[in-house]
Amino acid sequence: MRFREAVEDTAAIRGQYREGLQGVRNVDRSRLSCATPRRLCGSVDLDGALRLVHPNDPRWDYAIGVSEGVQNDTVIWVEVHPASSCHVEEVLRKLQWLKDWLRYDAPAMGRLPRHFRWIATGTVSFRRGSREEKKIAQRGLRFPVKQLDLDSFR
Amino acid sequence: MPKHNTYDLNGARRAMAYETLNLRHIGPIQEADIRFGDLTVLVGPQATGKSIFLQFLKLLLDTGPIFRTLRKHGLDWSKEARDFLEVYLGEGTGGLWQPSKSEISWRGDSVRLDELVRSKKKGEAEKSFFIPAQRVLTLSRDGWLRPFTDYKAGDPFTVRDFSEKLRVLMETGLGRAEAVYPQPKRLKREIRNLLSLNIFSNFHLQIDRTGPQKRLLLADDHKTKLPFMVWSAGQREFVPLLLGLYWLLPPTKVTRRGSIQWVMIEELEMGLHPKAIETMLVMILDLLWRGYRVCLSTHSPHVLDLVWALRMLRENGAEPKAVMRIFDVKPGPTTLKLGEAALKKDAKVYYFDPDGKTRDISALDPAAVDKSEAGWGGLTELSGRVADVVAEAVAARGELE
Numbered sequence: 431m432r433f434r435e436a437v438e439d440t441a442a443i444r445g446q447y448r449e450g451l452q453g454v455r456n457v458d459r460s461r462l463s464c465a466t467p468r469r470l471c472g473s474v475d476l477d478g479a480l481r482l483v484h485p486n487d488p489r490w491d492y493a494i495g496v497s498e499g500v501q502n503d504t505v506i507w508v509e510v511h512p513a514s515s516c517h518v519e520e521v522l523r524k525l526q527w528l529k530d531w532l533r534y535d536a537p538a539m540g541r542l543p544r545h546f547r548w549i550a551t552g553t554v555s556f557r558r559g560s561r562e563e564k565k566i567a568q569r570g571l572r573f574p575v576k577q578l579d580l581d582s583f584r
Numbered sequence: 585m586p587k588h589n590t591y592d593l594n595g596a597r598r599a600m601a602y603e604t605l606n607l608r609h610i611g612p613i614q615e616a617d618i619r620f621g622d623l624t625v626l627v628g629p630q631a632t633g634k635s636i637f638l639q640f641l642k643l644l645l646d647t648g649p650i651f652r653t654l655r656k657h658g659l660d661w662s663k664e665a666r667d668f669l670e671v672y673l674g675e676g677t678g679g680l681w682q683p684s685k686s687e688i689s690w691r692g693d694s695v696r697l698d699e700l701v702r703s704k705k706k707g708e709a710e711k712s713f714f715i716p717a718q719r720v721l722t723l724s725r726d727g728w729l730r731p732f733t734d735y736k737a738g739d740p741f742t743v744r745d746f747s748e749k750l751r752v753l754m755e756t757g758l759g760r761a762e763a764v765y766p767q768p769k770r771l772k773r774e775i776r777n778l779l780s781l782n783i784f785s786n787f788h789l790q791i792d793r794t795g796p797q798k799r800l801l802l803a804d805d806h807k808t809k810l811p812f813m814v815w816s817a818g819q820r821e822f823v824p825l826l827l828g829l830y831w832l833l834p835p836t837k838v839t840r841r842g843s844i845q846w847v848m849i850e851e852l853e854m855g856l857h858p859k860a861i862e863t864m865l866v867m868i869l870d871l872l873w874r875g876y877r878v879c880l881s882t883h884s885p886h887v888l889d890l891v892w893a894l895r896m897l898r899e900n901g902a903e904p905k906a907v908m909r910i911f912d913v914k915p916g917p918t919t920l921k922l923g924e925a926a927l928k929k930d931a932k933v934y935y936f937d938p939d940g941k942t943r944d945i946s947a948l949d950p951a952a953v954d955k956s957e958a959g960w961g962g963l964t965e966l967s968g969r970v971a972d973v974v975a976e977a978v979a980a981r982g983e984l985e
Contacts, residue, residue, distance in 0.1 A: 513951070529984040546979050554951040555896060558959065559885065559967025567971035570979035576951045 431542060433471045433495025433503040439538035442531075446479040447472050454492055458510050461549045462494075464580040471495040471503050480531075488520070490528040493539065496583050504543045506583060513550035513574040518562050521548055525571055545583060550574035603877070605644065608687035611636050611680035614940030621932035621946075622872055625891060626881040627961035628936030634881040635717065636680065637936075638848045639673055639742055641879065644690045645712045645846055648705035653745060657732055661701060668701040675738025709843035713749075713832055714742045717850035717881075719824035722747035727799040727812030729754050729827075750827045754791075754798075758830060764800065765789035765826060769835040772870065772918050778863040778911075783822050783856075821855035829867055832876070839874040847876045853884035861886045866911050866922070873925040885963040891931045892948040892960075898927050935961035 437447040451459055453473030464470060474493045481489070492508040507528060511521050525546060532540035548566070554574050556562040563573050603620040607613050613633035618624065626634040643650060654661075654671060661668035666678035673680070680686075681697065688695040721743060724730050729751035735744045754764075761767060765788060766776050780786055787802040792809070802810040802819065812820065828849075834841050852868070853861045861884055868890075871878050880887060890910065897906050904923030905915040913919050935943045935956045945957040952958040959965035 533984045540984060544979055545976070550951050553896075553899075554949065557889070557892060557948075557950045558964040558971070563968070563971045564974075567975040568978065570975055570981075572972055572975045573968060574951055577953055 431502050431538065433493075433497075433505060433542065436503075436505075436536075436538040436542055437472070437474055437493075440536040442483060442535050443474055443476065443479045446474045448474065451494065454494070454508075458491070458549070461510060461576070462508075462578050462580060466581055469497050470580065471497045476528075488524040488527045490524050490531075494580065496580060498543070502542055504545065504583060505539065506578075506580065507544060507546045508549060508578065509547070510549045510551060511574075512552050513548065514553070514555035515560075515562050518556070518566060521571070522566065522569055525569055546571045547578055548572070548574040549578050550576055604689070604691060605637070605641055606687075606689040607633075607637060607640060609682055609685040610640070610688075611677075612938075612940055613637065613936075613942075616934075616936070616942045618934055618942060619932060619944075620877065620879065622877055622929040623868070623891065623931040624877075624879045625887055625931070625933045626879070626936060627883070627888070627933065627945075627963060629938055629962060632936035632938055633940075634936050635850060636673065638714070638850065638879060638881060639740070640688065641846075642712050642714045642742060642848060643672065643700075644688070644695065646708075646710050647700060647703070648708040649710040650741065650745075651703075651705055653732070653748075654741065659737060663702045665697040665701055668697075670738065672741045674740040675736075711843055712846035712848060713828070713841075713844050714746060715825060715828045715847070715849040715852075716740065716742045716746055717854060718743045719746065719828070720820050720855075722750055722824045723800070723812055723820070725813060726797055727801065728797060746824075746828065749831055750824060753827060753831050757835075758827075761791075763788050763790055764830075767835070770830055771833065771867075774913055774916065774919050775863070775866055775870065778866060778913070779826075782859040782863045783818065789823065789826075817855045818857060818860060822860065825849075825852065825864070829871075832871065833874070840876060845875075845877055846879065847871055848879045850881050851883060852880060853882060853887065858886055862911055865890050866913065869907070869922045869926050872929050873922050883963065885960060885967075888933065888948060888960045888963060891933055891946075894926055894929070894931060895948065902927070933961070 434447050438444055449472060450467060450470050451462060451473050453475045454462065455475065472495045476493055477489045477491045490507060491510050494506045494508060496504045496506060498504055509521060509524055511517060548571055558573055605618050607616040611633055612631055613636060616633065616637055626637065628634055659671050661671045665681050665683065669681055670678040688697060722730055730747050731751050732744045732748035758764060765784065766780065787804050790801050790803045792799050792801045800812060800823065802815060832841055832844065832847060852864050856864065865887065868878060893910055904920045904927060907923030907926050908915045908919045931946065932944065933946045933948060935945045937943060937956065943956050945961060947957060948960060950958055959968060
């Protein structure tokens with residue numbers, strides 16, 4: 431399935447599909463790099479799209495589609511958030527919210543292959559190999575980066 | 585020469601010149617550019633030149649005393665750089681020096697090794713103390729310190745010199761006491777407690793004088809006596825390290841030993857459990873508090889944990905007691921002094937890349953784009969990759985939990 435079809439198939443975000451990285455707020459776009467933009471197949475500002483419906487929920491930030499050729503598109507689920515160790519639980523709550531949302535409200539999006547990524551704003555205050563990293567890995571989230579290279583998803 | 589601010593033990597800022605050493609084309613080293621902090625840590629894979637670098641640092645600090653010691657023991661190097669390295673670094677190392685390419689710059693000044701080895705320097709006082717990686721060799725099978733002359737001419741100077749210094753220490757002041765460890769006037773009480781808990785398991789290090797040859801034994805209160813050959817690997821590694829630290833920490837109110845300003849320790853973690861490494865790190869803080877400039881080479885991420893933690897604590901205005909919490913040590917007047925000093929020290933970390941160049945990774949930013957900095961010179965790379973692979977497997981799972 432294509433990323434765009436999955437977005438349009440999901441009532442909560444229908445009409446929120448944007449070409450390339452246009453669904454990503456300007457302030458966050460510089461945190462993403464991509465040397466082969468033709469592989470990008472759209473993006474959605476999930477946080478903005480669901481603000482009215484889920485105003486008090488720990489919403490996740492973005493969905494970015496990456497083309498895998500003839501196969502299903504892949505979704506990179508991106509959260510832009512401070513990354514000191516005290517933010518780990520907060521981000522894990524957001525991740526759990528995203529998983530629940532995919533499961534119950536967005537099954538078409540949930541069926542696409544996925545990666546969960548955390549982009550750090552500011553200093554990362556826990557280290558690789560730490561308890562915190564193992565904790566987030568167990569839930570499917572990789573160590574925060576300052577710059578996310580979208581070409582690395584191949 | 586550039587200046588930067590640092591602090592003395594009372595916390596007063598003082599300006600000091602950067603201490604720098606630059607090496608070019610010496611063995612595996614192509615370009616090593618190091619600016620020393622109060623604490624300098626060298627990391628990188630095996631055979632990338634960390635040990636060669638530290639031995640050159642020792643040579644430049646202590647040219648006179650090294651020549652004096654070598655000559656005292658009848659060693660000669662025909663006044664040629666390569667011959668000298670065969671004697672100083674050890675057999676087979678002369679070829680590391682390439683006369684047309686190799687270069688040294690110390691504190692911003694070019695140093696000609698061929699001229700240095702021809703010089704008659706001998707009068708200066710020693711400025712550094714070197715604890716080599718091969719320290720376990722300093723104890724004979726019988727458990728006593730080997731003299732300088734017990735080694736072959738081609739054995740590294742730093743090993744022979746360290747061994748001889750410990751032997752003299754044991755034959756004189758320290759060796760007259762019954763118990764080498766613990767000794768009430770040596771080491772801070774809190775450090776002794778950590779050593780007993782994490783390394784000696786309530787054993788004492790004693791000198792046995794019952795036979796014709798003195799020897800070191802580990803003994804407990806139930807009259808169990810363990811000779812050197814039955815010590816654990818960690819205890820065998822640690823005892824020479826402990827004696828080296830005794831050498832540096834005189835049992836008087838004087839904080840440092842004589843003219844010694846620099847301490848180089850190779851792979852302090854060798855053979856030690858992480859709890860024992862923790863104890864060693866507290867001892868490193870003690871050395872820093874005493875005003876020694878410390879240079880370490882290491883393969884242990886725990887050493888970098890400390891450097892990183894001190895940076896983060898300093899940047900976030902943490903109190904000295906936070907430093908002691910790292911080691912689970914109750915803050916008291918003595919340990920708080922160590923914590924306070926540690927927060928004022930300047931630490932540098934360099935990665936010795938297999939491509940022969942060094943990189944300054946002092947920021948140790950785990951999210952850095954530079955992989956050698958993010959992976960702390962490879963020390964956290966495997967753990968990071970393990971977590972990445974697990975995270976991908978969990979994320980890719982069909983069913984969401």
